[in-house]
Amino acid sequence: MRYLARSVWQLRHLSRVLGAEISSKGLERGWIAPVWISSVSRSLNGSFHYREITGYMNQAVVFMRTLSTSAANDATAAATDAARAGPLMEYEKRIVSGELVDGDCFQLDTLRLLQTLYDQLVEHEDACQLDRYNSSKKSGRSRWLWSRLIPQSSYAPVRGLYLYGGVGTGKTMLMDLFYEQLPSNWRKKRIHFHDFMLNVHSRLQKHKGLADPLEVVAAEISDESILLCLDEFMVTDVADALILNRLFRHLFNKGVVLVSTSNRAPDQLYEGGLQRDLFLPFIETLKERCIAHAIGSSTDYRKMGSAEQGLYLVGNQYGPLLKQKFHSLIGQEKPRPQVVEVVMGRKLQVPLGANGCAYFPFEELCDRPLGAADYFGLFKKFHTLALEGVPKFGLHNRTAAYRFVTLVDVMYENRARLLCTAETPPVELFERIVTVADALKVSPRSSRAPKGDDPDLCVDNQLGFAKDRTISRLTEMNSKEYLEQHEANLHRSSEETHDNGDMLQSRQLVLD
Numbered sequence: 001m002r003y004l005a006r007s008v009w010q011l012r013h014l015s016r017v018l019g020a021e022i023s024s025k026g027l028e029r030g031w032i033a034p035v036w037i038s039s040v041s042r043s044l045n046g047s048f049h050y051r052e053i054t055g056y057m058n059q060a061v062v063f064m065r066t067l068s069t070s071a072a073n074d075a076t077a078a079a080t081d082a083a084r085a086g087p088l089m090e091y092e093k094r095i096v097s098g099e100l101v102d103g104d105c106f107q108l109d110t111l112r113l114l115q116t117l118y119d120q121l122v123e124h125e126d127a128c129q130l131d132r133y134n135s136s137k138k139s140g141r142s143r144w145l146w147s148r149l150i151p152q153s154s155y156a157p158v159r160g161l162y163l164y165g166g167v168g169t170g171k172t173m174l175m176d177l178f179y180e181q182l183p184s185n186w187r188k189k190r191i192h193f194h195d196f197m198l199n200v201h202s203r204l205q206k207h208k209g210l211a212d213p214l215e216v217v218a219a220e221i222s223d224e225s226i227l228l229c230l231d232e233f234m235v236t237d238v239a240d241a242l243i244l245n246r247l248f249r250h251l252f253n254k255g256v257v258l259v260s261t262s263n264r265a266p267d268q269l270y271e272g273g274l275q276r277d278l279f280l281p282f283i284e285t286l287k288e289r290c291i292a293h294a295i296g297s298s299t300d301y302r303k304m305g306s307a308e309q310g311l312y313l314v315g316n317q318y319g320p321l322l323k324q325k326f327h328s329l330i331g332q333e334k335p336r337p338q339v340v341e342v343v344m345g346r347k348l349q350v351p352l353g354a355n356g357c358a359y360f361p362f363e364e365l366c367d368r369p370l371g372a373a374d375y376f377g378l379f380k381k382f383h384t385l386a387l388e389g390v391p392k393f394g395l396h397n398r399t400a401a402y403r404f405v406t407l408v409d410v411m412y413e414n415r416a417r418l419l420c421t422a423e424t425p426p427v428e429l430f431e432r433i434v435t436v437a438d439a440l441k442v443s444p445r446s447s448r449a450p451k452g453d454d455p456d457l458c459v460d461n462q463l464g465f466a467k468d469r470t471i472s473r474l475t476e477m478n479s480k481e482y483l484e485q486h487e488a489n490l491h492r493s494s495e496e497t498h499d500n501g502d503m504l505q506s507r508q509l510v511l512d
Helices: 002-018 024-028 034-043 050-084 087-097 105-123 140-149 171-180 193-206 213-224 238-253 280-289 316-330 362-366 372-381 395-413 436-442 461-477 480-511
Strands: 160-164 188-192 227-231 257-262 290-294 312-314 336-341 347-354 357-361 384-390 417-422
Touching (some): 087 105, 087 171, 105 160, 105 290, 160 280, 171 188, 171 227, 188 395, 193 213, 193 238, 193 395, 213 238, 238 280, 280 290, 316 357, 316 384, 347 372, 357 362, 362 384, 417 461, 436 461
Parallel strands (some): 160 257, 160 290, 188 227, 227 257, 357 384, 384 417
Antiparallel strands (some): 336 347, 347 357
């Protein structure tokens, strides 16, 4: 090592004397000619002999060639590892370890598509500009200003994936498995669809007043993450529906690759929604830029959890018991009213909160004009919710049912814990909620319930499709496995907080 270091030092010394920098590429091409060395020896007025200079230069050449060969070997090894990696191999590893159930042909078909996409992305890494360190450092707005001067379209050379199917089929698990195998240096993002749209609306507010703020937002998003993984793609809000077509047209034009999961096929998105004709072009764009793949399974994996822990209490008479469980979780800390800040300056009043646990009557959380933004804000501060008085849903409380579905989605995404009292078990909460197709089976004459039938029957496609997911998630959230994972997450978070506190205390001691 000392021999090589001495050679490099002598090479640098020669470069400084000549006033020129010698590149390793030049050395590798063998441009050190005797004529050049002769001129060097003359310019140094005999301070170095020709033979010594030649020796030093040859040593440096050998050293630089060794480095380049080693780098080439490393690159080849990395390429080989990438070729062997991917979601399919990881899936097989988890089956061997017993972490996953073996033999689900539906999941294997989906994994083959995810593996193909993974391989294509690795192959076209440069063309897709996936490497965050080699991508442009321009901000979203400057990119937008540049596009005004030189309009350009840059579709990705690969198509994304839109995975859809029933609840409990493992869609989210498979997408996460795919996402976890992606290189850490790639511009990528995995986010729940609700959270993604909240982020979009927040950015639109920031850029309000521009001619086309959606294009600026798309530029910012694509600058941060060229590979976008959206979980639970479900359009229920008319404001979201009206901007999705233009937003994703800009995103796809900027090379974004979309991987998404949903309970609905593309053609069923926003079915029956207001001004759906304005949403239809988005469906065509989605099918053009993504391969739509239906994933099915005979098993609802969320319902495979073992014994329930008694946190879902059936019967409104258990209100006192719910409060008792709530107080046992918060320990010695005294619960008090709190305020949670959410996006765009909004605030959510929490009736009682302490030690990461919040208590709400159902009416205060789902009968008020609240949405996903409020719920996301709530679970950024609290990890446990005690919810009293979940009713059976029907026509009379359809709006509350929508909010409850969103609440469960946000809790599940944040891996939060739910304690609740409810009028019925999860599977019966939505008995009065049916799709148009289900209503027609019951009464072929009309999509609405005829007189004499249940007057509280609610015919609603969005809720009708969403209810299975909510029932499945409520069941899983009350399983032993889910609650053990919740406890493990709390323990890990507590350790990280403790370590950070020790680090800050150490730094303070050093400063003192």
